[in-house]
Amino acid sequence: MQSQVVISGCSGGGKSTLLGELQRRGHVTVAEPGRRIIAEQIRLGGNALPWADMAAFLREALRVAAMDLEDISLDVGPVFFDRGLIDAAAALQRLFGVPLSQSLGESLPYGQLVFLAPPWPEIYCADEERKHGFTEAVAEYDHLDRTYRALGYEVRLLPRSSVADRSDFVLEAIHRR
Template sequence: MQKEIIVLLGGPGTGKSTLINELVARGYCCYPEISRQVTLEAQQRGIDQLFLEEPLLFSKMLLEGRIQQFKNAKEEPDNVVFIDRGIPDVVAYMDYIGDEYPEHFTKACEDFKYSKTFILPPWEEIYQSDTERYENFEQALEIQKHLIETYKKYGYDLIEVPKDTVENRILYILDKI
């Protein structure tokens, strides 16, 4: 079997981390979303929202982390690796806020390609804000549009995961791989 590096993507609060946690519980190799870690580290240094205060620095840190996740996933002994958010997410968020970014951001999207991309739709009933998620639901909808545009721009076929129970969403994803 060929190595499958699979990305779960979607705007904030669509259930990605919940699905990753369930996949881990079922024994799958998974890489978590790293933006919360970057945000928490910045908060410990006194920067409340690094993405809002220094979006290019935040995005550079995310890009480096996501490239490293991709490289690590390639080396995993497991044939299937799930990742919570991918490299193109960085570009999509920068486009969302309207900031410019260096060419190596787009080159990374071209150089590191995922096997499959599952997109989770915005789902207001499960959406929650917290200390690391500053967006409201309307902003999450706009981010979703940027994610779709960006992934399509880099040639991905997005597989939409239906709104359903965690169990049924997991079964849907596993059935598609």
């Protein structure tokens, strides 16, 4: 069984809800760096926000995701990450042309199996922290899908089903490995 599992994909695709269910079932989860950064930047009056300074926001997401990896003990069994280093690096590449190798280095930080939440218009909604529209969310998803596959990850698409079914899908897949 792999220890570090990334749940990535489309914004508004149900990733955080899935992580909440995995945590409820007793698994270790790591919250999305972006949401934590936004809350902190708003609290501090900072500008490393996606709608103010996207490049600064993504550089901070890289820093926070790297700290998350350092803070996690590999002895605790599977750890589920709501996004991570590769998501921030892929966004820097897509939006600012920064090569993945510059953001990631040579190592691939997570287990080989990655789960992607596909675009799901029926559940997508913008909020105070997710101000972009569905079209941008789909473009982000498409780039993440290509990036994870190009890096050699085995990508599994999450089914559009209940959160309980999605959790079962993820746990079955990682226990089969």
